[in-house]
Each structure stands twice: as structure tokens, then as C-alpha cells.
Amino acid sequence: MTSNTFDRLKIPSGFWTELHQIGVTGQDVLRKAHLPLTLLIEPVFVTTAQYFAIWDAIPKLIDDPSAGIIKFITNSKIAQWPPSLLASYHARNYRDALNRMSRYKQLCAPERFHITEKGKSCMIELEWLNTDQPEPPMLVYNTFVALLELGRRGTEQPLKASRVELSYPLGNVKALEDYFGCSIQFGGSSNRLTLHRSDLDKHFISYNAELLDILIPALDQTLEEQQRNKSITEIVKWLMKRNLEGGRPDIQTIANELGMSERTLQRRLTGEGTSFKLLLTEARHDQARKYLENPSLDIKEVAFLLGYEDQNSFYRAFRSWEGDTPSNWRAEQLGISPIPANDLDIPPIH
Known part of the structure; x- marks a missing residue:
């Protein structure tokens, strides 16, 4: 943010x-x-x-x-x-x-x-x-x-x-x-x-x-004005990242943390030209890049930390974001040799 x-x-x-x-x-x-x-x-x-x-x-x-x-x-x-x-x-x-x-x-x-x-x-x-x-x-x-x-x-x-x-x-x-x-x-x-x-x-x-x-x-009064001027998009995205690990944050959970109804949250996000689903995708993309830059985390752990139920779902999502596999993307970022296809720790897509 x-x-x-x-x-x-x-x-x-x-x-x-x-x-x-x-x-x-x-x-x-x-x-x-x-x-x-x-x-x-x-x-x-x-x-x-x-x-x-x-x-x-x-x-x-x-x-x-x-x-x-x-x-x-x-x-x-x-x-x-x-x-x-x-x-x-x-x-x-x-x-x-x-x-x-x-x-x-x-x-x-x-x-x-x-x-x-x-x-x-x-x-x-x-x-x-x-x-x-x-x-x-x-x-x-x-x-x-x-x-x-x-x-x-x-x-x-x-x-x-x-x-x-x-x-x-x-x-x-x-x-x-x-x-x-x-x-x-x-x-x-x-x-x-x-x-x-x-x-x-x-x-x-x-x-x-x-x-x-x-x-x-x-x-x-100053605090209220400051809170009112904050972008709800930024706040929601930060809350999503904090709540991602091991699960998928839902709109009810985020709305409760903000002290507002789901309907109010949806309305405010729409007013800023975005949606809860889009922000969740962006939050996962941001965190995926961050986790993959940490060589101590394997792909299975990254998928779990992003709230994906299985590796295939994470694999497909990452390909749509970066146009490459998580392992190849990591290798390029870290300057290491790509992992051979038969050694990848993620299932292939059929």
C-alpha cells in the first residue's frame, strides 16, 4: 500500500x-x-x-x-x-x-x-x-x-x-x-x-x-477525519493479506473487522471502482511474489499461505498473473537454474 x-x-x-x-x-x-x-x-x-x-x-x-x-x-x-x-x-x-x-x-x-x-x-x-x-x-x-x-x-x-x-x-x-x-x-x-x-x-x-x-x-475529530479520508480499498487489501495465511478471508470477516455491514463494504468498494473478489486476487498475487522470493518456502507452503485448497489452483492462478510457473518465476527472480519439469513440486496442468 x-x-x-x-x-x-x-x-x-x-x-x-x-x-x-x-x-x-x-x-x-x-x-x-x-x-x-x-x-x-x-x-x-x-x-x-x-x-x-x-x-x-x-x-x-x-x-x-x-x-x-x-x-x-x-x-x-x-x-x-x-x-x-x-x-x-x-x-x-x-x-x-x-x-x-x-x-x-x-x-x-x-x-x-x-x-x-x-x-x-x-x-x-x-x-x-x-x-x-x-x-x-x-x-x-x-x-x-x-x-x-x-x-x-x-x-x-x-x-x-x-x-x-x-x-x-x-x-x-x-x-x-x-x-x-x-x-x-x-x-x-x-x-x-x-x-x-x-x-x-x-x-x-x-x-x-x-x-x-x-x-x-x-x-x-481529527482521527475521524483521517479514517474517513483513508481509501477503503487499501485498508481492505491490507486486512486480506493479514488474514490470508491458511485460509481464504471472506467479506463478512473483513466487514466485521471494519465495524460495518457487508452491504456497506460492498458499496464503498464499488464507489472506489473495485470489488472484494478483485482485491482478494490482487492481495494473493502480491503475497505470492513475496513468498516465492523466499527460497526457504516450498511451493506447497506458498499455496497454503495464500489460502488455496490445492496446488493446482495456485498453479493456475499464478500462470494467469505472471504467464509462467511459480518455480520458473522464482528461479528467474533469484538468479538460479530453473527446476527440471519432472522435478517440479507442483502438479502439471492437463
Whole structure:
């Protein structure tokens, strides 16, 4: 999804200024990320890919990324926080703050927080909506440090995390463990911040009901306008890709996730010149190319991940899209020798 109505985010005005605190200039970051320097002076939106490039560049310019991100967050000034973050800081308690952060984060970036309370724990996982690329490690560190720092500033207590899981280490691991107050597990398949559930009930000293009465209606209106301006085509296609694995997403499932009736969804798709069936075909085509570029997946697995009941169905669909077999297409993309016809792991078409 690359439409400007969906895949865009605005870099906070104080971002470049605060980078100076860790010895990094915006010019150096943009050069390292191969992005135009005009991003420093123009209030423009960037894509998720460009934003990721910025966060991939930052750790290459400092000696210790972990210590740097801790300093970056803990030294940030509340006066420079965007309204969406202020709404969290002035919430009633830590739980309220996290829920507001989850809701209004969308105003800053196409990112979603999954917050799950279970037993004595509260687990938070991140999901970026417009990309299949993994989130830059330093951006994950930034988000998790910011979420704990929010609780510490709001409660004015030295809260600690219960568990932190990260894809791989970056910089001084001990500095990060000292900040979170727990050991960090690396090498997992996902990034996850686990908090003590009892901390969520802690009252925020910064609670300001009068300010929230001003902020919340304005934020809700902006969020509603943003959602209304999003292309339903792009949203549906993204949901399809997320729901494809091992099954075929139906219109009722997608409509339920969007909080609308099937009839309304069909009407809106028709209004944008498309249909549910056409989008499902496009989503499968996009994902087929992505999976086939991964040599560790065999053709049977690809067919399953795309929701096809058998390989023949996938074989016929792929021939209609690309004019070639999945195996030959993969060989060409990866620069390897085509598999002999009698060795293909897909049934022939008669």
C-alpha cells in the first residue's frame, strides 16, 4: 500500500532538535538514509519506508545506540510533545494513558499497539500497517523506552518492566537492562514489552481533566477525519493479506473487522471502482511474489499461505498473473537454474 492517503506520517517538529542531544544532526541522518535535506525545513509527510530508513541510519551515527535512545527519550521536553502524546501524559492512570496512546498513535504514524492484559502481566506488541519489512531495532527500542518513560513521568514512580523481548541486541545491552529493570531476551520472533499489570492502576500525578476536555474532542475529530479520508480499498487489501495465511478471508470477516455491514463494504468498494473478489486476487498475487522470493518456502507452503485448497489452483492462478510457473518465476527472480519439469513440486496442468 503506497497511496499518500494511507501510508504517510509526519515527523514531530522537535524530532531533529532532540537528536542533537545524542550528538546527531538531521543533515547527517538524512544523508545516511539517502533522503532529501528538505525534510528538515518542509512540513511534509514521509512514507513508512522513508521513516524506517531514518531510524536505520541513526544507530550508524552514534557509538552506543542503546544509551543514545535512553538519553533521547528521558531528556525529551514535555512542551515539545505532540497533542496525541500529551493526551496520554495527562490521563487518569497508566492504563488510561496506554489506551489513549494506542488510540491516538494513528494520528502520528500508521502503527498499532496490541495491548493484552492477562494474569499479572500486560503485554504490548507493535504492528506497522503499511509494510512487510521488520521495524528498525532502534525504533522498537525508542517505542518501548517511551512507553515506560510515560508511566514513570505520569506516576512519578520508578516503574520497571516485567519482561522485554527484542529481535536482536543493539549497543550496550546492560544500559538497556538497567533502564527497564529486568533482563532482556533476544532472538525471538517478535518484539514485546511486558509490564506489571498492577502498575496500570497507578494514578497519574499529571492527570488534568480540564485539559483533556479540550484535547480529546479535537483529537477524536481529527482521527475521524483521517479514517474517513483513508481509501477503503487499501485498508481492505491490507486486512486480506493479514488474514490470508491458511485460509481464504471472506467479506463478512473483513466487514466485521471494519465495524460495518457487508452491504456497506460492498458499496464503498464499488464507489472506489473495485470489488472484494478483485482485491482478494490482487492481495494473493502480491503475497505470492513475496513468498516465492523466499527460497526457504516450498511451493506447497506458498499455496497454503495464500489460502488455496490445492496446488493446482495456485498453479493456475499464478500462470494467469505472471504467464509462467511459480518455480520458473522464482528461479528467474533469484538468479538460479530453473527446476527440471519432472522435478517440479507442483502438479502439471492437463
